[in-house]
Amino acid sequence: MTTTMQPKPTIKRGNVALVLFPNSDLSSAKTRPALILQADNLQTGLPQIIVAMVTSQMFRAGHPSRVTILLNSLEGQQSGLLTDSVVMTDNLATIALSAIYRVIGSLPTPDIDEALRHTLSL
Secondary structure: OOOOOOOOOOOOOOEEEEEEEEOOOOOOEEEEEEEEOOOOOOOOOOOEEEEEEEEOOHHHOOOOOEEEEOOOOHHHHHHOOOOOEEEEEEEEEEEEHHHEEEEEEEOOOHHHHHHHHHHHOO
16 A cells, blocks of 8 residues: 655745744743744745744733734634634744644734834834
8 A cells, every 4th residue: 555645735924833832941842823924935945934923812912013813803714713812923933844733724914014023123
């Protein structure tokens, strides 16, 4: 019996994916949603990608570096998220491509871009 490996789905900027996201102490990690931030076709030659943490802890909302995603909005419905959430562009990580489990949805990037400009003072 021959088994074929499924190709890894194409990961694009703006995708929401379930990933193994490192904790700030870098000694542990947990599976959570994250937003793919890295430019498409960056071609660094490294098997890694830059992501932003997504949290359901709504008390973290309200900062210019964070974008609130409500499930009852069009963005929320396209995100694949299960609860109202906050994209935290002030909590970024570079993860291995192998730490991406699957894409669950997508988010438009204009609000994300504005939050990133605030985070990085661009």
